[in-house]
Amino acid sequence: MQNSLSVLGQVKKDIAARITRAISKAQDRDELPKDINVEVKMEIPPRPEQGDFATGAAMALGRQAKMDGRTVAGIIIRHLDIDDSPVLRVDIAGPGFLNFFLDGSWLEKAMSRVWAEGPSYGRTDYLKGQKILLEFVSANPTGPLNVVNARAAAVGDCLASMLEMAGAEVSREFYVNDAGNQTDILGASLEARYRQALGQDYPLPENSYRGEYLKDMAAALAAEKGSSLLELPDGERHEFFKSYALGKIIEWQKKTLKDYGLTFDTWFSEKSLRDTGAHNQVVELLRVKGLTYEKDGALWFRSTQFGDDKDRVLVKSDPNASATYILPDLAYHKNKLERGFNHLIDILGPDHHGYVNRLAAGLMGLGYPREVLEVLIVQVVRLVKGKEVVKMSKRGGEFITMDELLEEVGKDAARFFFLMRSPESHLDFDIDLARLQSNENPVFYVQYAHARIASIFRQAKDDGFKFAMGPNEINFSLLRDPSELALMKIIAAFPEEVYEIAKAREPNRLIKYMMDLATAFHAFYSRCRVLGDDPDLTAARLYLAKLTQITLANALRLIGVSAPESM
RNA sequence: GCGCCUGUAGCUCAGGGGAUAGAGCACCUGCCUUCUAAGCAGGGAGUCGCAGGUUCGAUUCCUGCCAGGCGCGCCA
Secondary structure (H helix, E strand, O other), X not given: OOOOOOHHHHHHHHHHHHHHHHHHHHHHOOOOOOOOOOOOOOEOOOOHHHOOEEEOHHHHHHHHHOOOHHHHHHHHHHHOOOOOOOEEEEEEEOOOEEEEEEOOHHHHHXXXXXXXXXXXXXXXXXXXXXXXXXXXXXXXXXXXXEHHHHHHHHHHHHHHHHHHHXXXXXXXXXXXXXXXXXXXXXXXXHHHHHHHHOOOOOOOOOOOOOOHHHHHHHHHHHHHHOOHHHHOOHHHHHHHHHHHHHHXXXXXXXXXXXXXXXXXXXXXXXXHHHHOOHHHHHHHHHHHOOOEEEEOOEEEEOHHHHOOOOOEEEEOOOOOOOEOOHHHHHHHHHHHHHOOXXXXXXXXXXXXXXXXXXXXXXXXXXXXXXXXXEEEEOOOEEEEEOOEEOOOOOOOOOOOEHHHHHHHHHHHHHHHHHHHXXXXXXXXXXXXXXXXOXXXXXXXXXXHHHHHHHHHHHHHHHOOOOOOOOOOOOOHHHOOOHHHHHHHHHHHOHHHHHHHHHHHOOOHHHHHHHHHHHHHHHHHHHHOOOOXXXXXXXXXXXHHHHHHHHHHHHHHHHHOOOOOOOO
């Protein structure tokens, strides 16, 4: 990549720098107070008559200087140097906005960049040097994935892709809780089901997993092995059922995620970490620092020293002196950092928000700065069919698993719907709307724009259009319809959008961007016939259609939704 | 009781110290002899939960209150 900044980013930066210089000049001449300053932020105004770019910097200065925003704006303009820039005109508008009107040169440059970069258009270097480990889903390997897992999967995968596009190095990781007493219960549950399958009257253990999937698994096992497993010694038998169930369920979860188009770089086993004694090292490190104490037969961590609301038990008072959940998890996060990642992002469910301070306290206790750990909480999902709420009871075969959701609405609609809402807001997922194969379903609006463009190119081929495309072949100035200009501006904003959205951790804004892009294309399509009598105009418009398609495809790839050639 | 999330159009939700508060769906009116009408153009629809405060300016920030959801283990 030649440039780390997008064309639009360069233009914004250039204008902002000119404004900053104008402010300094005004301060030198005592037209503005010297003790005020502002970071000039260029934005794209909501209406075209408000220019190509705008800034509220004059108003911000006015506030500090206790001056009228419009007056400050006037002073800035007087000192503004716009030589050798694409700026044609600057207006003062409203309470003191500076509205910039530019010539088309920057747009032409931005468009040729899209053409040149193709599938990697949108890539920037803004986050270069960040090595991020993004941990998400991390569902317990004790049952099928559910709809909140599906939401976290959509958010995490999209965020990871966007961070990568903005220049960060990202690893997607799934933490497998394949140790601890939940897994013992899982094994015992399977054994009970196995015995039942063999005709024994055998009770399920306490707090057992009661899902049908264990019955099926047990039946298969009974058919394959008969009663031979019962002859194993106790320890060996328990271990068998446990690891068998874990293996099957993890395999199942991987399959579900694969159907969702998501592959993790690493499935990190808690057991493997425990086997190395890593959690004992954590205890030792904390003990040496005097951050632990014994009470009621248990070992406690002084997490309150690091902002937690109470101290936490690390080692229980039970006869085995077993570890609480936090201990291996701390060892795990320490391990992440030791693998060279300089930033950790965990996407957790709403039931874990009380856990965040504890974990952060632990990492601080181990000597890491608080900022290395960032936790995003993905909120609950409520499934709705039209007006009715779908009960999420684990029993009774209700529609609850991620597999069932995918079967019902498909991967594209599922991912799109999960990303439409901000991750921290409670989501009503309307299954009826998501499965509708019609214009009522918003996912098609975006896909349709992509398919329409593909259709134009098929038609062009059929008609035997001889055209040369590419920035050097076309007459860019022919693209001057308001709908064409609006479309190009949105395309030009893509790399900045990706970076801004990734930085804000708000993948839902990418959906909005895509809707805006599709809207701009559909408007262009209606107003401007692409395949017309004028070969130059046709070539120019085909070029624009191709750039739109590239941008749409790249955005769809970021959210993991397919970009159909026809619909 | 404490903590987190949420309260914006009929519904589901964006937005965010400033320029006429947006989208999708639903509703109404136009638009297919030409590249896919899963589309376009236009219209109706909102005291931005309530009350105070900060500000030249608050729907946005602060405080209190009301309502809904979720969580508060030597579970994971």
